[in-house]
Amino acid sequence: MKLRLPLILCFLCGIFMIVQFFVPPFTGVYDKLLNWVMIISIPALVIGLTSLIKLHSTRIIRKTPNMPYSIVAFIAMITMALMGLIGGTGENTGFEWMFKHIQVPMQATMFSLLAFYIASAAYRAFRARTLEATLMLVTAVIVMLARVPIGNFLWHLIMPDSNLPEQVSSWILNVPSMAARRGIILGISLGAIATSIKIILGIERSYMGAGE
Amino acid sequence: MSFWEKIGSFDRRYIFALIALTVIVPLLIPIGMPITTTNEVKSVYDYIDALPPGSAILVALDFDPASLAELYPMSIAILKHAYTKKIKVIGMTLWITGASLGDVVMREAAQGIAEQDKDYAYLGFVPSGAVAIMRMGQDISAVFNVDYSGKPISQVPVMKGIKNYKDISLVVDLAAGSTPEAWIAYAGTPHHVPIAIGVTAVSAVGYYPYLNARQIIGLIGGMKGAAEYEKLIQARGTASAGMDSQSMTHIAIILLIIIANVSYFVIRRKNKKVIET
Numbered sequence: 001m002k003l004r005l006p007l008i009l010c011f012l013c014g015i016f017m018i019v020q021f022f023v024p025p026f027t028g029v030y031d032k033l034l035n036w037v038m039i040i041s042i043p044a045l046v047i048g049l050t051s052l053i054k055l056h057s058t059r060i061i062r063k064t065p066n067m068p069y070s071i072v073a074f075i076a077m078i079t080m081a082l083m084g085l086i087g088g089t090g091e092n093t094g095f096e097w098m099f100k101h102i103q104v105p106m107q108a109t110m111f112s113l114l115a116f117y118i119a120s121a122a123y124r125a126f127r128a129r130t131l132e133a134t135l136m137l138v139t140a141v142i143v144m145l146a147r148v149p150i151g152n153f154l155w156h157l158i159m160p161d162s163n164l165p166e167q168v169s170s171w172i173l174n175v176p177s178m179a180a181r182r183g184i185i186l187g188i189s190l191g192a193i194a195t196s197i198k199i200i201l202g203i204e205r206s207y208m209g210a211g212e
Numbered sequence: 213m214s215f216w217e218k219i220g221s222f223d224r225r226y227i228f229a230l231i232a233l234t235v236i237v238p239l240l241i242p243i244g245m246p247i248t249t250t251n252e253v254k255s256v257y258d259y260i261d262a263l264p265p266g267s268a269i270l271v272a273l274d275f276d277p278a279s280l281a282e283l284y285p286m287s288i289a290i291l292k293h294a295y296t297k298k299i300k301v302i303g304m305t306l307w308i309t310g311a312s313l314g315d316v317v318m319r320e321a322a323q324g325i326a327e328q329d330k331d332y333a334y335l336g337f338v339p340s341g342a343v344a345i346m347r348m349g350q351d352i353s354a355v356f357n358v359d360y361s362g363k364p365i366s367q368v369p370v371m372k373g374i375k376n377y378k379d380i381s382l383v384v385d386l387a388a389g390s391t392p393e394a395w396i397a398y399a400g401t402p403h404h405v406p407i408a409i410g411v412t413a414v415s416a417v418g419y420y421p422y423l424n425a426r427q428i429i430g431l432i433g434g435m436k437g438a439a440e441y442e443k444l445i446q447a448r449g450t451a452s453a454g455m456d457s458q459s460m461t462h463i464a465i466i467l468l469i470i471i472a473n474v475s476y477f478v479i480r481r482k483n484k485k486v487i488e489t
Contacts, residue, residue: 027350034347035354041340045308089312090361091319099312107277107309115461119231120224123468127476137473141466147413147436149245150459166248178420185421 007202014200052077143169214482220475227468234464238456245455252423253440256408256430257293259382265298267381268374272395273317275388276309279412284317285451286410286438287386291321291332293445300370301332302380304356306344306391311337315360329363333370336360341391345398349377377403382429386410392419396427410437 013033020026056070064070083095090096128134145151146169155165198204260269271291275283294301305314318334326332335356338344344355352374358364365371373379383405385395392409400407406429409419413434422428432441435458438451 031347031350031354034343034350037343038338038340038347038355041343045339090315096312096316100316104277104280104313108280111278112281115235116228116231119461119465119468120227122465123222123224123227123472126469126472128473129476137469141469144462144466147434148459148462149247149436149439149455150463152248153245153459163248166250170250173417173420174424177417178424181418182421 003208006208007205011200011202014196139172143172145169214479216475216478216482219471220479230464230468231461234460235457238460239453242453243456243459245459247436247439247443247452247455249440249444250437252431252433253437254430254444256290256384256410256432257441257444259406259408259429260290260293260297260299263297263299263381266300268300268302268370268379269294269382269384270302270304270377270380272383272385272387272391273303273305273310273314274307274385274391275313276307277313279388280313281454282412282435282438282451283386283388283410285435285449285454286432286441287317288321288449289438289441289445289447289451290384290386290410290432291318292325292447293441295322295326295331296445298331299381300374301326302352302371302374303332303334305337306341306394307389308337308339311360329368329370331370333365333368334360335365342394342398345394349399349403351376377405380405382406382408384408384410388412388415392422392428396422400427408432413437 016026016029017033020030052073056073059067059070060074080095080098083093083098087093087095126137126140128137142165145154146165151165151169152163155162195204199207263269271287271294273283273287291301291303301318303314303318305311314336315334318332319328322328322332328334335352336359338355347355352371353365356365359368377383377399383395383399385392385407387409388411392407392411395407395409399405407427408430409422409428410432411419411434413436416431416433416437419428419431419433423431432438435451435454438449439455442449442452
């Protein structure tokens, strides 16, 4: 029964969610089910927080080499939580100040570093070794140039009345790139449908725990 | 080691320095590159511009500070456009790290042109993304019963008469992740509410199928898209300023790729000759 009950619940909920899509009178039940899902997802945040605390406290207790980072993580977490709980999260609060002047620049900096690594990686790895690599290289250069103002600016110096880089870039994005992307989306969607059916019918049971 | 071999194994710190220069110098000495507008951005502008005053749009600020450089300017531009057109704006986020950011963005865009609660409302963060989008199709207040400041949304004047997507003229998702797909699938398609999206340049390519299938009315991609929107509303902002840097960086990367490939072919030819002899 311990195994069967979740399978039966999953089957009933899955079938109901499919049926309700075509039967309007079920809207009330549908709304209730959505509320349940939202309520269930909130404890997930608590679980995430608990797991974070557990991970960092273990590192501190065991004095691992990365212990100082865990201490910083703890201090940051507790400070932000206290700031929010005591002073609120709105305008001109300590929480907002810390968010705007510490978290925002730090996260933006981390992401900005990508530009440097991409440039370095492109220099080292982007080589026209094969026909496929050459095609990718040429396409990337065209799109890179056409998607920034300097591409058109340089082209207009040669041919003032032509918008060829933009047209070529637009064609690349709207025809070959889109065709590939559509294929990927269709593949993912068919895979998701197949997996959903397997879950509803109880064939796929990995959500109940490893080895089940 | 020959000249080309030295070039091929260039110390990456020089590349970092070059990229830093191409980013910083144009910001200090702007070139003022002409920005051309694309149809995908103009269609978002045209749609919002044609909305009658008093219409309501839902702006989902689904991003965090990491993608601020690209998504902040487009958020400000769209919000300013809506506020000046006297369109009601309902802001929210599906990203927990975007909750405070959304509040800041809504307030900054409103400075001097719109008033909180009267012209716009910020509802804050809600977990369980796709399910929340689905539930909002029936009743927004079932998902957000209070706004970000904790005020019941029944007491927020701008929310008066807005129950679900039927009362929303447009959903704009400004996203750093895959939330546009959820908005399209669970709000746009079943509830027939028009969707416009603004995403980072790296993920813009992935949304062209939706644009082509008219599942979204427009697409603002990266800083370039934001700069185009700034041009359309005639308010030069951080994206327009960043275009010079981005242009120079792209040129620098292209030149680096060309140099690296020349080096690769010269060395390959040399090695071939050595093997033959």
